[in-house]
Amino acid sequence: MAEVRNKRVVLRNYVVGFPKESDMKIVEGRVKLKVPEGFDKVLVKNLYLSCDPIMRVLMIKMDFIDEYHHYTPDAPLTGYGVSKVLESGHPDYKKGDLVWGITKWEEYSFISPSQICFKIEHTDVPLSYYTGILGMPGMTAYAGFFEIGSPKKGENVFVSAASGAVGQLVGQFAKLTGCYVVGSAGSKEKVDLLKNKLGFDEAFNYKEEPDLDAALKRYFPEGIDIYFENVGGKTLDAVLPNMRLHSRIPVCGMISQYNLAEPEGVTNLAHLIFKRIKMEGFIVNDFYHSYSKFLEFVLPHIREGKVVYVEDIVEGLENGPTALVGLFSGRNVGKQVVVVARE
Amino acid sequence: MAEVRNKRVVLRNYVVGFPKESDMKIVEGRVKLKVPEGFDKVLVKNLYLSCDPIMRVLMIKMDFIDEYHHYTPDAPLTGYGVSKVLESGHPDYKKGDLVWGITKWEEYSFISPSQICFKIEHTDVPLSYYTGILGMPGMTAYAGFFEIGSPKKGENVFVSAASGAVGQLVGQFAKLTGCYVVGSAGSKEKVDLLKNKLGFDEAFNYKEEPDLDAALKRYFPEGIDIYFENVGGKTLDAVLPNMRLHSRIPVCGMISQYNLAEPEGVTNLAHLIFKRIKMEGFIVNDFYHSYSKFLEFVLPHIREGKVVYVEDIVEGLENGPTALVGLFSGRNVGKQVVVVARE
Structure with missing residues (x-):
């Protein structure tokens, strides 16, 4: 069995502050496309890789996240990614299967069956969707909004990072539920997208609002019933009152805080009492048992064009670091995907 | 009908920073002990008044608490208090009834039936208990711990302000549930009380812990399942990780923050996500429908001595301001009560 090239994106060293492209490097290894005898792993070709905010958290040394393997230098x-099975040492998978789950930033990977979230059964939709609307972010939006948020028709919903992988879906799910929904984002292009393509009732550019509290009072004169939290820090502090x-x-993420040596302090938490607010963090892993129910809900909406999904697709693993770093300056418009190979 | 003296504690002006005795003053009015014809209020003699942290919040101008009337200067x-009905203009109450609910800091008050929480049916326990264990703080501890906290046997519980009106009950309810419970308080006397009288497994003086995180790791090497939040600020920030x-x-109060012009920022909220923490504010008013169930639970425990209650009783309405101010420096040991009259 011949060896082939295996390009990889590895961490150079633990990251401090905003991640830079130079915190990662591209290296070329070699790999034998063969599962060794008696080895129960699955050999996959990686097709689409997902850029997710949580990856920033994994770039530092931490001890309190049980579900994730932290990155280590030179690995x-x-x-998350979409991959094609080339050979399987495990009876549940066979050559040609398409799967999505946790893989590595390289061309070919040996992955454990436990890292695979699901086999892909529906291929009449773009495969890249399994890094987004049909993958972790979609399930995150669904679980966070419906399970944690408990929305009711007519309620007022605010979404931060609203054009992102998760936010754009929360807004659309809110509209499907009969809610009034407003999103915040960081550029005119994103605001236009929210209002004109994604169906938000209103949207604003938080960078152009010197007084976020005043902006929220303008869009929500009667207050907010559900704040889908993606950013944390000052935004949360303005939202609470x-x-x-x-x-x-529902606390999905706090992307504004991940790069700060000293996170911004949130001072308005006493409003949790005065308003009897339930603030609940969640991680999508706890909700994958509902994945088939989620697909039944979302696939028809996609096919009928009632739910749309905006992706920002970058070609080539070598462009992965730039794409990933761009998440933290908000460069991406929609879900950031890296194409390693299309098939 | 002769008029009698009606001593009152009134607010001098809106309060900034820590409240001082001089923010209040004692005035003497006169009152006719007679409900005017056609007036549906209830004339009561106030017996016991309750000093509660929320009163500090009512001393400033705010617009977001619907259930409470804010204080206004010279009123x-x-x-909360325990009162005896002298005369009633409302058919639900009659002379001699004992009631607890919202009253005024004065000797005699006309109160609306809607301000009365409950008629007192059980008088084999101290009447003052209806400002504490059998009143708002007791119901608060019960609802917050059992309804919001959802405790399970064997879980680890941390209570701040643990010797206070609510905290001392949370700890005892936790022990009744089979939990391991640790309390923090601000003096050696209170720590001794927690360990020797109130049955906490452990207790510590937060003022003598330069590193609160280290203290929590010492008492909770496996982490905390329920943090009953009474104080906010730095304590919450140390607890989250x-x-x-x-x-x-369960977020019951944030007493450490009420007197600060700039509340302490909480920086560790991202742990809500990593640990899937549910943080929920609550106000006891939402739980009074369970009051009779609560009495059924707690009265037998009191009678059998299985739940005890520590009160700090001050004699005389004129000493009310000192007692109230003392709450915010932690001068009181146990529930702070002001006796206006014993019958």
Whole structure:
């Protein structure tokens, strides 16, 4: 069995502050496309890799995230991706299967069956969707909005990072539920997208709002019932006094804080009491048992064009570091995907 | 009908920073002990008044608490109390009834039936208990710990302000549930009380712990399942990284923050995500429908001596301001009560 090239993106060293392209490097290894005898792993060709904010958290040394393997210098990054099985040492998978789950930032990987989230059964939709609307971000939006947020028709919903991989879906799910939904994002292009393509009732550019509290009072004169939290810090602090009685804050992410040596302090938490707010962090892994229910819900909407999904697709693993770093300056418009190979 | 003296505690002006005795003053009015014809209020003699942290919040101008009337200068403070009905303009109450609910800081008050929480049916326990264990703080501890906290046998519980009106009950309810419980308080006397009288497994003086994170790691090497939040600020920030997966934070109060012009920023909120923590504010008013169930639970425990209650009783309405101010420096040991009259 001949060896082939295996390009990889590896971490150079633990990251401090905003991640830079130079925190990663491209290396070329070699790999034998053969599962060794008695080895129960699956050999895959990686097709699409997902750039996710959580990856920033994995670039530092931490001890409190049980579900994720932290990155270590000189090892390839890991993350969600769509892959094709080339050979399987495990009876549940066979050559040609398409899967999505946790893989490595390289061309070919040996992965454990436990890292695979699901086999891909529906291929009439773009395969890249399994890094987004049909993958972890989609399931995150679904679980966070419906399970943690408990939305009711007519409620007022605010979404930060609203054009991102998760936010754009939360907004559309809110509209499907009959809610009024406003999104914030960081550029005119994203705001236009929210209002004109994604169906948000209103959207604003938070960078052009010197007084976020005033902006929220303008869009939510009666207050917010659900704040879908993606950013944390100052945004959360401005949102808290604008929440309504018995409102909910599903905490999905706090991307504004991950690169700060000293996170911004949140000072308005006493509003949790005054307004009886439920603020609940969640991780999608706890909800994958609902994945088939989620697909039944979302696939028809995609096919009928009632839910759309905006992707920002970068070609080539070698462009992965730039794409990943871009997440933290908001360069991407929509879900950031890296194409390693199309088939 | 002769008029009698009606001593009152009134607010001098809106309060900034820590409240001082001089923010209040004692005035003497006169009152006719007679309900005017056609007036549906209830004339009561106030017996016991309750000093509660929320009263500090009512001393400033705010617009977001619907359930409470804010204080206004020259008007008497309002708060929870135990009162005796002298005359009633409302058919639900009659002379001689004992009631607890929201009354005014004065000797005699006309109160609306809607301000009365409950008629007192059980008088084989101290009447003052209806400002504490059998009143708002007791119901608060019960609802917050059992309803919001969802405790399970064997879980690890941390309570701040643990010797206070609510905290001392949370600890005892936790022990009744089979939990391991640790309390923090601000003096050696209170720590001794927690360990020797109130049955906490461990207790510590937070003022003598330069590194609160280290203290929590010492008492909770496996982390905290329920943090009953009474104080906010730095304590909350130290607690968050010590919470376990799927842990809960019932947010009852944030007394450390009420007197600060700039509340302390909480920086560790991203742990809500990593640990899937549910942090939920609550106000006891939402739980009074369970009051009779609560009495059924707690009265037998009191009678059998299985739940005890520590009160700090001050004699005389004129000493009310000192007692109230003392709450915010932690001068009181146990529930702070002001006796206006014993019958």
